[in-house]
Amino acid sequence: MQDFGLPTWMEHIPRWQQRLFLAALFGAELSAPRAFDEHGHNFYPPILAVNKWDGFVESGSLFLEGVARLLSQFGVITTKISTRREQTNQDGTVSYRLRLILSSTPDNLIRLWGQIGFEYNLRKSALASAVAQYLKHKVQVLQTRTEAGKAAVAMRIAGVPRSEIHLELAGVYTSTGFLEHSLYRDPDRAVCVGGQFATFEKYRHEATAGLGQSGMVWERIASIEPVNYDGDVYDFTVDHPDHNFVANGFVVSNCGVRLLGSHLDIEDVRPYIDRLADAMYRSVPSGMGTKGNLHLNQAELDEILAKGSKWAQQEGYARPEDVAHTEERGQMAGADPAKVSAQAKKRGMGQVGTLGSGNHFAELDVVTEIFDANTADVFGLRRGQIAVQVHCGSRGLGHQVATDYIQAFQAASKRFGYELPDRELVCAPLDSPEGQSYLAAMNCAANYAWANRQVLTYQLREAFAEVLGGRVPNWDLFLVYDVAHNMAKIETHWVEGREQRLCVHRKGATRAFGPGHPDVPADYRTVGQPVLVPGSMGTASYVLVGTAEAMRQTFGSCCHGAGRVMSRSAAKRAVRGQTLQQELERDGISIRAGSMAGLAEEAPQAYKDVERVVAVVEAAGIARIVARLEPLAVIKG
Structure with missing residues (x-):
C-alpha cells in the first residue's frame, strides 16, 4: 500500500x-x-x-x-x-x-x-520450465501444420493429385483430413495445433515423471548440428573407482557398411542398370517395420544373436571368405541371448535380411578413381568396376535393446548416486551387473546386424544372377569388407607407454586399424583395414585404409560418413522427395524408394561435402584415400 x-x-x-x-x-x-x-x-x-x-x-x-x-x-x-x-x-x-x-x-x-x-518459488519455477518446453513443441507443430497446409495448396495448384499430396505431406500432426481442409480454408487464417497434440497436463505428467520440482523435464534430442564456436568447453568425470560408465549412447544398433566388389565393368552392366535397380529393390526389403523372407523360430534367433555371421555361414548364406572379410569375423564374443528381452526378440524375429529406413541404403556403384593402386589391388578394386554398398544395422531388435536398458538403468543410476540432466543419460559402471548385461545384449545386437547384412548379401547375389545370368561372363559379388560403426568394443591399445584394455566407443565413427594389426584380415594385413566412408545418394563414397597414425591418435578410429548439416525435419521442409527423385534420375542415378518423405530426409544437401571430409581425414593421417565410388542406383526405405 x-x-x-x-x-x-x-x-x-x-x-x-x-x-x-x-x-x-x-x-x-x-x-x-x-x-x-x-x-x-x-x-x-x-x-x-x-x-x-x-x-x-x-x-x-x-x-x-x-x-x-x-x-x-x-x-x-x-x-x-x-x-x-x-x-x-x-x-x-x-x-x-x-x-x-x-x-x-x-x-x-x-x-x-x-x-x-x-x-x-519451487512450484512456480518447475511449472514454468515445463510450460516453456511444452510451448516450444507447440510452436514447432504449428509451424509444421502451417507449412504443410501451404505446400498442399501449392501442389494442388500445380496439378498434383490428392493421393500424392497425402503421400508427401501426411504425418502425425498433418492428417489427410487437415490437408484436405487446407485446400479450402482462408490462407490468412492461423492454424490450430490439432487434436493429436497433447494437453499441457498430459505432457507435464510424462515430461516431469520422477523429477519432482527440480525444474527439469525429460526431452529427446531432435538433432545434433555443428556450430561455429571458439570459447571454453567443459567436460565431466564419473565418481567411481573404475572411472567408466555405460550410457544410452553406447548401444544404438550396430549399424555398419558393407562393400561388395564384382568382376564387372560399367560397360558390362550399363544396359541393365534399371533392371538391376528393380531386382535389388525386390530382393532387399526396405522401410520401417518391414519383414524379411526368413521364417525363424526362437532357437534360431538365439543362435543368430550368439553367432552372427557364423550362423549365416552354417545356413548357407555366407562363404568362408565373407566371414574372413568381416570385422570380428562377424561374431562378437560375450554375446548372451538371455540378456535380450522377449520384446526385442519379437521385433527382430522377422527382420533378418531387411534394410530398414532412415539413412540405411543399398547402392549400385562404379569405381571412378583409384588413388592408391597397390592398396586398391590388395582390396580387389579397379577403375570402372561395378560395386555394391549396403548400410544397415540390427533393425528393431537393436532399438528395443537400447530402450530396455534405458529403463533398466533408471534404478541403477539412482543406486550409484548419479544425478542426471536427461533420463537418456542413465548409466552404470562397466563392471557392474547392469553394465555387463548391457554389453552382452549389445554384442547380441552386433551379431544380429552382421547376420542381417550377410543375408542381404545373399539376396543381392541372387538379384545379380537374376538380371545378369547368361548375359555377362561373371556376375558374382565378393565381399571387400564389412565394418561396424556406433559400437562399443573392448580392445587393447597403447596408452602412456603400455598396453591397456579399453572400452572404445565409436559413436559416429568406425574402426580404422593400421597395417600389421592381428585383427585385420590376413590378406589385407600388409596394407591395413579397409575403411568405408559413404557420401549421400547423390554424391561419391570413398574407400580408405587405416594407418599406424590412427592407432596412435584415435585408438584406430575414423569418421564413418560425411555427417549431416541439416536435420531430418529441416531437410523435409526444404526438399520435396518427388522433385529430388526426378533431379537424381536426370543425373543418371536410378532411385527406388518406398517413401518420398524418407527420400527427402536423405537429400544430398542435408550432408557435409564428403570430398572435404575425407581430405581432412587423410591430412590428419588417420586414414589414407584408396578409391572413389559414384552411385548408379540407390535403394531406400
Whole structure:
C-alpha cells in the first residue's frame, strides 16, 4: 500500500541482475502458469498485481510501467495496465488493484518463462520450465501444420493429385483430413495445433515423471548440428573407482557398411542398370517395420544373436571368405541371448535380411578413381568396376535393446548416486551387473546386424544372377569388407607407454586399424583395414585404409560418413522427395524408394561435402584415400 517505485538505475544494470530482480519479484507476485480448462493447449495471460491506497495509485502505475520496460529488454511483451476499485477499508480509505497484463502468445510466454522464470518459488519455477518446453513443441507443430497446409495448396495448384499430396505431406500432426481442409480454408487464417497434440497436463505428467520440482523435464534430442564456436568447453568425470560408465549412447544398433566388389565393368552392366535397380529393390526389403523372407523360430534367433555371421555361414548364406572379410569375423564374443528381452526378440524375429529406413541404403556403384593402386589391388578394386554398398544395422531388435536398458538403468543410476540432466543419460559402471548385461545384449545386437547384412548379401547375389545370368561372363559379388560403426568394443591399445584394455566407443565413427594389426584380415594385413566412408545418394563414397597414425591418435578410429548439416525435419521442409527423385534420375542415378518423405530426409544437401571430409581425414593421417565410388542406383526405405 506504500508509495514506492522502480529505481531508475535498475534499467541500466547488467541483464543477469535485472533477471534476478524480476524472477524474485515474480516468485512472490506474478500469477502461476495455468492452461485453459477447455482444451488445455493455451494459457491464461500472466498478471502482476499490486494493491494501492487512494493517493498512491500513480506510483503503483509507475512501478508497473518500470517493470514493463525491464521486460521489454528480454523481448517480453506487456499489453496494458488496468486499474479497478478493490474495496473501502475500515478507516474509510479506498484500495485500488493495479494489474500489469502480459501477452499470452506462445513466443512471449517462452521468452518470459524460459529466460526469466521464477526464483524462491519451487512450484512456480518447475511449472514454468515445463510450460516453456511444452510451448516450444507447440510452436514447432504449428509451424509444421502451417507449412504443410501451404505446400498442399501449392501442389494442388500445380496439378498434383490428392493421393500424392497425402503421400508427401501426411504425418502425425498433418492428417489427410487437415490437408484436405487446407485446400479450402482462408490462407490468412492461423492454424490450430490439432487434436493429436497433447494437453499441457498430459505432457507435464510424462515430461516431469520422477523429477519432482527440480525444474527439469525429460526431452529427446531432435538433432545434433555443428556450430561455429571458439570459447571454453567443459567436460565431466564419473565418481567411481573404475572411472567408466555405460550410457544410452553406447548401444544404438550396430549399424555398419558393407562393400561388395564384382568382376564387372560399367560397360558390362550399363544396359541393365534399371533392371538391376528393380531386382535389388525386390530382393532387399526396405522401410520401417518391414519383414524379411526368413521364417525363424526362437532357437534360431538365439543362435543368430550368439553367432552372427557364423550362423549365416552354417545356413548357407555366407562363404568362408565373407566371414574372413568381416570385422570380428562377424561374431562378437560375450554375446548372451538371455540378456535380450522377449520384446526385442519379437521385433527382430522377422527382420533378418531387411534394410530398414532412415539413412540405411543399398547402392549400385562404379569405381571412378583409384588413388592408391597397390592398396586398391590388395582390396580387389579397379577403375570402372561395378560395386555394391549396403548400410544397415540390427533393425528393431537393436532399438528395443537400447530402450530396455534405458529403463533398466533408471534404478541403477539412482543406486550409484548419479544425478542426471536427461533420463537418456542413465548409466552404470562397466563392471557392474547392469553394465555387463548391457554389453552382452549389445554384442547380441552386433551379431544380429552382421547376420542381417550377410543375408542381404545373399539376396543381392541372387538379384545379380537374376538380371545378369547368361548375359555377362561373371556376375558374382565378393565381399571387400564389412565394418561396424556406433559400437562399443573392448580392445587393447597403447596408452602412456603400455598396453591397456579399453572400452572404445565409436559413436559416429568406425574402426580404422593400421597395417600389421592381428585383427585385420590376413590378406589385407600388409596394407591395413579397409575403411568405408559413404557420401549421400547423390554424391561419391570413398574407400580408405587405416594407418599406424590412427592407432596412435584415435585408438584406430575414423569418421564413418560425411555427417549431416541439416536435420531430418529441416531437410523435409526444404526438399520435396518427388522433385529430388526426378533431379537424381536426370543425373543418371536410378532411385527406388518406398517413401518420398524418407527420400527427402536423405537429400544430398542435408550432408557435409564428403570430398572435404575425407581430405581432412587423410591430412590428419588417420586414414589414407584408396578409391572413389559414384552411385548408379540407390535403394531406400
